[in-house]
Amino acid sequence: MTVRVLLADDQTLVREAFAMLVESAPGMEVVGQAATGRQAVELARSERADLVVMDIRMPDLDGIEATRLIAADDDLAGVRVLVLTTYDTDENIVDALRAGASGFLVKDTRPAELLAAIRTVAAGDALLSPGPTARLIARFLSSPALPLTAGPDCLSEREREVLALVARGLNNTEIAEALGLSPLTAKTHVSRTMGKLGARDRAQLVIVAYESGLVAPGGG
Numbered sequence: 001m002t003v004r005v006l007l008a009d010d011q012t013l014v015r016e017a018f019a020m021l022v023e024s025a026p027g028m029e030v031v032g033q034a035a036t037g038r039q040a041v042e043l044a045r046s047e048r049a050d051l052v053v054m055d056i057r058m059p060d061l062d063g064i065e066a067t068r069l070i071a072a073d074d075d076l077a078g079v080r081v082l083v084l085t086t087y088d089t090d091e092n093i094v095d096a097l098r099a100g101a102s103g104f105l106v107k108d109t110r111p112a113e114l115l116a117a118i119r120t121v122a123a124g125d126a127l128l129s130p131g132p133t134a135r136l137i138a139r140f141l142s143s144p145a146l147p148l149t150a151g152p153d154c155l156s157e158r159e160r161e162v163l164a165l166v167a168r169g170l171n172n173t174e175i176a177e178a179l180g181l182s183p184l185t186a187k188t189h190v191s192r193t194m195g196k197l198g199a200r201d202r203a204q205l206v207i208v209a210y211e212s213g214l215v216a217p218g219g220g
Contacts, residue, residue, distance in 0.1 A: 003122045004031045006049035008040035008066065009084065010058045014107070018053060018114070025115050037061030041069045044079055051080045051122045054101070056092050064095050071100025071200065082121045097203045124201070152212045154196050160214060162189040166202055167209035 005022050007030060009015045019030045031047040034040040037054075038061040044052055052070065056063040067081045083096040083104045093104045102121045105114065152160055158179075165175045176186035190202070199205050209215040 001027070003028045003118060004048065004050045005029065005118060006032045006034065006040065006043055006047060006052045008034040008037065008052055008058065008063065009055040010035050011055075014055075021111050021114065022118070028115070028118065035059075037063055037066030040066045044070050044076055045073070049079060051082060051118060053084060053118070054081050054096075055084045056096060064092060064099050067096055067101050068099035080121045080124070082117055094207070097207060100200060102201050102203050152197075152208065152214050155193060159189055159193045159196070162186065163193050163205060163209050164215050166190060166193075167206045167215040169206075 005028055007015050007018050007022070009018070012035070015033045015035075019033060022028050022030050031049050032043040034043050035058070037058045040052060040054060040058075040063075041061070043049070052067075054063040054067055058066075061069075063083055067083065070076050070079055070081060081096075081101040083093065083101045084107050085093055085104055086107055096104065103117065105117050109117070152163060155163065161179060162175060165178055170178065172186045172190060173183050175181070175190070176183045179186065181189075190205075193199075194201070194205060197205065197208055199208060
């Protein structure tokens with residue numbers, strides 16, 4: 001199955017470089033390039049991309065607002081957004097995650113890491129770097145809360161343990177090892193936790209864990 005990728009960045013050279021990289025990878029194709037956030041939204045709708053690699057800072061409509069529009073469109077429910085930032089301390093990353101992005105990546109990442117990130121997010125997982133993500137969430141939780149249907153109190157003890165491990169950046173296999181479960185059982189717990197909280201993906205689970213105090217900034 002080919003991953004259909006849309007590239008959104010106001011710098012032509014950056015877009016072209018990313019396009020050549022993506023097109024050179026098996027199982028991926030670039031279906032459009034956008035220089036503004038508004039173009040990104042329009043192309044996401046017209047080209048039916050699986051994933052948008054979205055720069056945060058763009059003219060006309062920034063990447064955060066573009067991400068919010070894509071995430072809020074029921075017709076684009078299957079479209080994932082991977083946001084790009086110049087630095088991993090960019091405070092806008094939390095806003096982007098809240099808007100519906102499934103992860104973030106710094107622009108100076110290595111080519112192989114970019115391709116791996118695209119595959120990860122397109123597969124429905126969140127791309128979260130535990131250290132930077134924890135620092136950002138701890139620092140910028142003053143923005144409005146996510147529109148979740150419930151808080152951690154609705155979770156079972158096991159689901160709360162799983163949520164805490166997701167917040168630390170562990171994948172399903174690592175969660176399974178930490179709790180002595182099978183990977184399939186760990187995946188089931190993560191899915192049920194997302195369902196109970198009304199979370200779009202693991203990125204939102206991380207924010208919930210910190211926002212609710214289940215995981216303390218700087219702790220586990």
